[in-house]
Amino acid sequence: MTKVLFVCLGNICRSPTAEGVFHELVRRRGLENVIRMDSAGTSGWHIGAPPDTRARAEAKRRGIDLDHLRSRKVEPGDFERFDYVVAMDESNLEDLREICPKPLLERIHLFTDFAPKGVPTGDPDPYYGGSDGFAKVFDLITQCSEGLLARIIEERHKDDAR
Numbered sequence: 001m002t003k004v005l006f007v008c009l010g011n012i013c014r015s016p017t018a019e020g021v022f023h024e025l026v027r028r029r030g031l032e033n034v035i036r037m038d039s040a041g042t043s044g045w046h047i048g049a050p051p052d053t054r055a056r057a058e059a060k061r062r063g064i065d066l067d068h069l070r071s072r073k074v075e076p077g078d079f080e081r082f083d084y085v086v087a088m089d090e091s092n093l094e095d096l097r098e099i100c101p102k103p104l105l106e107r108i109h110l111f112t113d114f115a116p117k118g119v120p121t122g123d124p125d126p127y128y129g130g131s132d133g134f135a136k137v138f139d140l141i142t143q144c145s146e147g148l149l150a151r152i153i154e155e156r157h158k159d160d161a162r
Contacts, residue, residue, distance in 0.1 A: 002152050004037045005078055006111070007096060008088040011041030011071040014137060015088055016051040018111065020064045021138070022145045035152060039069065040078065042095040046071040058134040079104040086111045086148065114147030115140070 006018035019039040026035045050056070051066045059066045079085060079100045085108045087093035096108050 002035045002084070002156065003082045004035065004084040004086060004148070004152075005074075005082040006037065006039040006086050006088065007042060007074055007092050008039075009041055009043050009092060010046045011039055011073070012046045012049055012052045013055050013134070014141065015039035015041065016066050016069045016071070017055050017059060017134075017138060018086070018088065018141050018145060019069060020059050020066045021141050022149065024064050025145055025149050029149070029153075031153075034156070035149075038082070040072050040074040042074055042092050044073040047073060052134075054134045058138050062138065074099070076101075079107060083107060084109055084148070084152075111144045111148070112140070114144045114151060116143055116147060 004022065006015040006022070008015040016039045019037050022037050026032055026037070049071045051059075051069055051071075056066045074085075074096070076099065085096060085100070087096050087108065088111050090110065093108065093110050097105060100108055
């Protein structure tokens with residue numbers, strides 16, 4: 001089982017969107033029995049809250065339901081439980097590196113590192129903008145999710161060949 005945790009600041013915009021998009025990609029490939037995902041925030045500001053209404057609306061417009069997700073804060077045990085701890089931006093990447101046990105630092109990744117070549121890097125937080133920001137972030141999250149899934153499948157094939 002490969003486990004992925006998506007992390008943004010409040011766990012109400014980008015990381016739950018990534019969880020929903022990634023889950024849909026995994027489902028379409030029939031890999032739900034071998035890949036699991038979750039999302040969390042580096043802050044505890046929104047614990048228990050559903051994703052932002054604009055994130056849910058954009059996801060719903062694209063056939064993905066985020067209504068069941070609830071915000072939570074990253075826990076120390078997450079670094080042991082998850083094979084990939086995926087930061088949505090540089091700031092969250094640094095926050096995760098500060099709290100991660102040193103032997104597990106290789107599990108932390110910047111989400112846009114999985115973007116296809118030529119795709120602009122950076123995953124801007126759409127929280128303070130309008131709905132169009134959520135649409136742009138959704139597109140970027142989809143591209144990065146496809147790249148991450150390709151990486152996981154490739155690594156699983158390598159492990160199976162050993």
